[in-house]
Amino acid sequence: xxxxxxxxxxxxxxxxxxxxxxxxxxxxxxxxxxxxxxxxxxxxxxxxxxxxxxxxxxxxxxxxxxxxxxxxxxxxxxxxxxxxxxxxxxxxxxxxxxxxxxxxxxxxxxxxxxxxxxxxxxxxxxxxxxxxxxxxxxxxxxxxxxxxxxxxxxxxxxxxxxxxxxxxxxxxxxxxxxxxxxxxxxxxxxxxxxxxxxxxxxxxxxxxxxxxxxxxxxxxxxxxxxxxxxxxxxxxxxxxxxxxxxxxxxxxxxxxxxxxxxxxxxxxxxxxxxxxxxxxxxxxxxxxxxxxxxxxxxxxxxxxxxxxxxxxxxxxxxxxxxxxxxxxxxxxxxxxxxxxxxxxxxxxxxxxxxxxxxxxxxxxxxxxxxxxxxxxxxxxxxxxxxx
Ligand code: SF4
Ligand code: SF4
Numbered sequence: 001x002x003x004x005x006x007x008x009x010x011x012x013x014x015x016x017x018x019x020x021x022x023x024x025x026x027x028x029x030x031x032x033x034x035x036x037x038x039x040x041x042x043x044x045x046x047x048x049x050x051x052x053x054x055x056x057x058x059x060x061x062x063x064x065x066x067x068x069x070x071x072x073x074x075x076x077x078x079x080x081x082x083x084x085x086x087x088x089x090x091x092x093x094x095x096x097x098x099x100x101x102x103x104x105x106x107x108x109x110x111x112x113x114x115x116x117x118x119x120x121x122x123x124x125x126x127x128x129x130x131x132x133x134x135x136x137x138x139x140x141x142x143x144x145x146x147x148x149x150x151x152x153x154x155x156x157x158x159x160x161x162x163x164x165x166x167x168x169x170x171x172x173x174x175x176x177x178x179x180x181x182x183x184x185x186x187x188x189x190x191x192x193x194x195x196x197x198x199x200x201x202x203x204x205x206x207x208x209x210x211x212x213x214x215x216x217x218x219x220x221x222x223x224x225x226x227x228x229x230x231x232x233x234x235x236x237x238x239x240x241x242x243x244x245x246x247x248x249x250x251x252x253x254x255x256x257x258x259x260x261x262x263x264x265x266x267x268x269x270x271x272x273x274x275x276x277x278x279x280x281x282x283x284x285x286x287x288x289x290x291x292x293x294x295x296x297x298x299x300x301x302x303x304x305x306x307x308x309x310x311x312x313x314x315x316x317x318x319x320x321x322x323x324x325x326x327x328x329x330x331x332x333x334x335x336x337x338x339x340x341x342x343x344x345x346x347x348x349x350x351x352x353x354x355x356x357x358x359x360x361x362x363x364x365x366x367x368x369x370x371x372x373x374x375x376x377x378x379x380x381x382x383x384x385x386x387x
Contacts, residue, residue, distance in 0.1 A: 189259020
């Protein structure tokens with residue numbers, strides 16, 4: 001047995017934070033890091049939109065904070081963040097709407113909006129799709145990553161859970177661009193596995209606390225699918241094993257139908273075989289008995305969703321920086337800060353934006369001292385571009 005996963009039923013505890021603490025304690029002797037030596041602990045919830053059902057519950061963050069505090073971790077070493085990649089709403093606004101921001105303020109932990117981070121250019125060894133890869137600086141800098149996914153169905157990826165939750169480490173508009181790279185469910189699965197591969201290689205200290213209390217299923221996931229009560233929390237350090245176990249609990253026929261799990265398994269990014277996973281706490285049989293079947297979208301649905309995303313949604317919703325010449329003083333700072341070298345600048349001239357190279361990070365807008373750069377949605381016109 002190489003991989004350990006704990007499963008607890010929240011009904012067996014006073015409240016969810018207590019259940020989370022109990023679930024983490026079941027595996028804490030098997031983690032490869034010393035919590036008290038970690039000085040930059042980053043919590044990564046799923047903050048998809050301003051609806052509690054679509055996000056990791058704030059009470060999950062409360063539970064993890066409770067565990068960290070009881071273990072002697074000082075809150076000055078802890079922060080939390082995400083990049084939902086939404087057009088009209090930021091991670092901070094989502095956190096405020098669902099009550100998560102308040103939890104963080106009360107605990108004294110810093111909330112980070114990855115979309116305001118400067119993206120860091122990184123290399124993924126053996127990358128299949130994400131050759132030009134960037135991650136949020138907050139993720140690059142952390143020394144312990146605590147992953148807080150929620151189990152939901154996903155139109156393109158079939159499911160979103162422990163591995164897919166890391167897609168949020170890619171800042172803002174870039175995620176949409178990568179959807180173009182992974183332009184079929186299988187290729188998108190390879191892109192997700194590329195991203196996960198960077199995590200496995202660069203972030204050896206990881207812990208996942210998996211929200212399976214109220215899961216989302218059906219074709220409208222991960223945004224507004226049907227909610228089902230599972231009342232379970234899964235904890236472990238192997239995300240592939242956690243996703244496999246979650247699907248096994250949901251009586252899903254085979255995890256190999258999920259492209260990113262298949263790809264992660266083929267690349268040896270975690271444990272795929274149930275016989276090599278040791279379950280602590282509630283047994284797999286007991287967990288299966290108390291949960292309803294997890295209904296995931298079929299192959300035709302994921303192909304259709306992938307087509308719509310790549311041909312329409314990404315192109316229309318891409319944010320581009322627009323220069324307001326009247327306010328520009330031709331200082332060139334935007335060009336210096338652009339991580340993708342997408343701004344051509346010659347002294348004495350206005351900056352020129354190279355649209356094909358732009359990764360929509362909007363760092364130029366943040367850094368411009370004159371506020372001479374404004375974001376603009378590409379809109380319908382985007383349908384006529386190949387990028
Ligand atoms: S940073 Fe702002 S003011 Fe300076 S060149 Fe760029 S757009 Fe113009
Ligand atoms: S041009 Fe602006 S938005 Fe585009 S990649 Fe450069 S900094 Fe980011």
